[in-house]
Amino acid sequence: MQNSYGSNIKLKIYGGSHDEKIGMTLDGIPRGHVIDTEQLYAFMARRAPGNDAYSTKRREPDVPVFISGIDGNVTNGDTIEAVIYNQNQHSSDYSSLADTPRPSHADFAAIMKYGKDVDLRGGGHFSGRLTAPMCIAGGICLQILKEHGIYVGAHIYSIGDVCDTPFDSVSISKGELDSLKTRRFTVINEAQGEKMKEAIEQARLESDSIGGVVECAAIGLPAGLGEHMFSSVEGRISSVIFGIPAVKGIEFGLGFGSAKLRGSQNNDPFFTDGNRVVTKTNNAGGILGGMTSGMPLVFRAAIKPTPSISKEQDSVSLSRMENVKLSIGGRHDPCIVPRAVPVFEAAAALAILDMMLDK
Numbered sequence: 399m400q401n402s403y404g405s406n407i408k409l410k411i412y413g414g415s416h417d418e419k420i421g422m423t424l425d426g427i428p429r430g431h432v433i434d435t436e437q438l439y440a441f442m443a444r445r446a447p448g449n450d451a452y453s454t455k456r457r458e459p460d461v462p463v464f465i466s467g468i469d470g471n472v473t474n475g476d477t478i479e480a481v482i483y484n485q486n487q488h489s490s491d492y493s494s495l496a497d498t499p500r501p502s503h504a505d506f507a508a509i510m511k512y513g514k515d516v517d518l519r520g521g522g523h524f525s526g527r528l529t530a531p532m533c534i535a536g537g538i539c540l541q542i543l544k545e546h547g548i549y550v551g552a553h554i555y556s557i558g559d560v561c562d563t564p565f566d567s568v569s570i571s572k573g574e575l576d577s578l579k580t581r582r583f584t585v586i587n588e589a590q591g592e593k594m595k596e597a598i599e600q601a602r603l604e605s606d607s608i609g610g611v612v613e614c615a616a617i618g619l620p621a622g623l624g625e626h627m628f629s630s631v632e633g634r635i636s637s638v639i640f641g642i643p644a645v646k647g648i649e650f651g652l653g654f655g656s657a658k659l660r661g662s663q664n665n666d667p668f669f670t671d672g673n674r675v676v677t678k679t680n681n682a683g684g685i686l687g688g689m690t691s692g693m694p695l696v697f698r699a700a701i702k703p704t705p706s707i708s709k710e711q712d713s714v715s716l717s718r719m720e721n722v723k724l725s726i727g728g729r730h731d732p733c734i735v736p737r738a739v740p741v742f743e744a745a746a747a748l749a750i751l752d753m754m755l756d757k
Contacts, residue, residue, distance in 0.1 A: 401523070403638050406755035409535050409748060413481075414517050415525035421481035422531035424467070424538065426755065429475030431542050433468060441537040444579070444740040445530060447731075459485070462534045473538075480534045484527075498713050498724055502705035509716070526643045526734065529741045536744020539751040548618040548750065551575025552742045553584045554735055555698055557594040557610035558601075563587040567651065567680040567696045570615050584739045602732035607704035609644075610735035614697055614742045616750055619684065621692035623753045630688025631695070635749045639699055642741055644734050647700040651683025666693075695750075701738055706730040 402410045406426050413420030439461060446460040460482055467478030496514050499505035504524035508516045516522065540550060549572045555562055563586040565574075578584050585591035594610075601608040624631035636648050656664045666677035677693055684695035706726045713724040731737065 401641075403641060403748065404752045405634075407539075407748070407752050409532070411528050411531050413528070413531075414519065414522040415484070415527040416517075416519035416522070417484060419481045419483045420528060420531055421479065422535050424478040424535045427467070427473050427475075427478055427538065427542070429473050431473040431538075431545070433471050433473065433538055433541060435471055437541065438462070438534070438537045441540070441579075441740060441744075442530070442533055445533050445737050447737065460530050462531075478535075478538070480531070482530050482534075497715055497717050498722060499716070500705060500724065500726055501711050501713060502702070514716075521643075524643060526738075529642055529738075529744075532641070532748075533741060533744045536741075536747045539747035540743065543747055543751055543754075546618070546754065548616060548754075549575050550614070550616045550743050550746050550750070551578050552612055552614035552739045552746075553578050553586055554591070554594065554739060555611040555613035557733060557735055558597045558608050560590060560593045560597055562590050562594075562613075565613060565615050565694070565696055567615075567683065567694055568678070570617050570694045570696075572617065575615070575617070583736060598733040598736075601703075605707060605709040607707050607730075607732050609701050609703040610733065611698050611700050612735060612739055612742045614699070614746050616684075616695040616746055619690045619692065619695055619750070621690055623690040623750075623756070624685070624688050625756075626688045631685045631690055631749075631753065632688065634753060635697065635746060638745045638749050639697075639742070642699075642738065642745060644701045644704070644738075645699050646702050648697060649699075650685055650695075650697045652681040653683075653698065656681060695746075697746075699742065701735050704731050704734050 402408060404426065408425040410423045442460045442462065462480040462482055465479040465481065467474060467476050496518065499509065503521065505518055508518065508524060543550065553562060555564065583591045583595065585594065597608055624634065632650055639645055639648055652664065664681050666679045666682055668675055668677055677691065680693045680696065682691065683697060684691050684693040708725055708727065710723050710725045713722055714720065715722045
């Protein structure tokens, strides 16, 4: 299976949800960067399962163990490799999946591609569990970006039809992004956050699940990162974002909303304070011609409802080629969105640092 990302830094992720361990290798990180391991552990804990009523009951500490690439807490220029040891697998919950694929999961396509012996325990290599090693790599990149005055943060933009207050795409502060990272449920408007929790709980009580949207921003970016066409900022960010299982769409700036406007409404007028050039609005989301404009980079990504639900669904017995009913057991998030927020920060940091190293 091919599972790597990056041009200047190269991330590879390995392992499966119910393997003894999962891990990552990260090449291209320059030597001499001091990594705050406590800060990295705190970042990993935001994604870790089993910490909230609205997440899976599978509990994993998700503490990375570094094998190479870091001496003490300083990068040495070699390949950084880190593993996470799985401790709370219930593999028997998935014994029937080789014959009866779960709707909207990778099961059927994976069996067709890799054969009936492909590992589907907990989703195997297709599981959201593999975003944990992505967060190790992204957490390191976030710390390096801070050295350059670049800060990345995200929040729950919506769950179902309940929406949070969006970022002010013209003016986003470091303090605002830092404050979001301290919140258990990552929203700007806490009253709306309570409504989101109610929507998640209602879905859970009905043996169902619910989806949503994450909004992510990066500030402090210099103008001119990226390239036109196939090496655009949008393309390089989208490539890693779609490595997050359950992501079904992405938009930058005003995104699909811009299709409803005239140019005079959508265009972002330039102005200067005598020292630098900025725009009065930021419908472009900080990207012009595939390159950063120096304005905040803002994008949103849609996450589908968790496909593993205990409500009865239609499927097929592949051995008998008969239609069957399926009710999925095991432990699953009724909503993926809350735990996905730091994963988006990690993914964005990977893409941004990779582009920074173009220079």
